[in-house]
Amino acid sequence: MPGCFKKTLFALASAISFASFILIVVAMGTPKWMTGKILCKTGAELVNATDPELVKFIGEIYYGLFRGGKIRQCGLGGRRSKFSVFPHMVKKLNTGLHVMIIMFLCVAISFSLVSFGFCILNAIKVPYRAIKGPAGICLWNFLAGGFIALAVTGFMAAVKLHRLTERIANFRENVFQFVILEEQFEDCFWICVASATAHAVNLLLIPISCINFPKIKTKTEEANVTAEDIMY
Structure with missing residues (x-):
């Protein structure tokens, strides 16, 4: 049973890691990290x-890491437009941070x-105690979650400290000036937060697999040896 229990934990950890990979890819490709209202x-x-x-x-305005769009309301009705962050807009933003x-x-x-990959390896083979084993899996999850946390923190800094929404709203606006009335983080941003949380869950699951549970042994009956048994 302990072997099956450990394999189950490694299989669950591998599913969580793969789900985190999918979440990050989806979040990066979706243009709705931030939405807001512009005046x-x-x-x-x-x-x-x-x-x-x-x-x-x-x-209104919305944008992600690579593209976005806005609806300009300047008294003559709404005008929709879409934009790409690369290659031109990024020069007006904090390029290094983005x-x-x-x-x-x-x-x-x-x-x-x-x-x-290493969760799958440990689920189908005997776990190594080096970098490929439970300690190694914890290391990979810690690094993955840490880099996601850095990306999320960097995006929040770009929005709050470097006025990212205002810069994007006023990109190539020569006549009109827009100010931000409100802004809020959207699903894609929180997907990245969920991805980092998934790696934190793995950091709790993997140490449990290192616990050695006592094996259940059946008690063998003591044989009664008599003198007649020795003679025959």
Whole structure:
């Protein structure tokens, strides 16, 4: 039973690592990390818009790591547009930080796959006690979760400290100026947080596999040897 229990834990850890890999890939390819409402400040000031009229100047914006879109409301109806972060927009952003976020997620993808592979190896073979064993799996999960946490923290810093949404909203806007009324993190951002949490769960599962449970032994009956048995 202990062997089956350990194999079950390694199989579960491998499934979690693969799920984390899928979550990161989906999050990176989806253009909805952040959504918000933008006010066309220039248009509202031109007509001295009051509170009821400001609705005509409030648009929407959404974006991810590679692309996004917005709806401009400048008093003449909504105008939809889409944009790509690379290659032009990234020059107006904090280029180093944005590229580091993407690199951190790519490294996390690699470590998630490494963790998945070694979990499978330990599930079908005798676990090694070196870097390939439970300690190694914990290391890969710690690195994967750590890089995801760095990417999430970097994105939050770009949004809150470097005004990422405002920079994107005003990209190539020569006439109108937009201000951010509200912004919120969307599902793709929280998917990355869930991916890091999945690796944290693995860090709890793998040490359990190292526990040596006592084996259940059946008590053998003592044989009664008599003198007649010795003679024959």
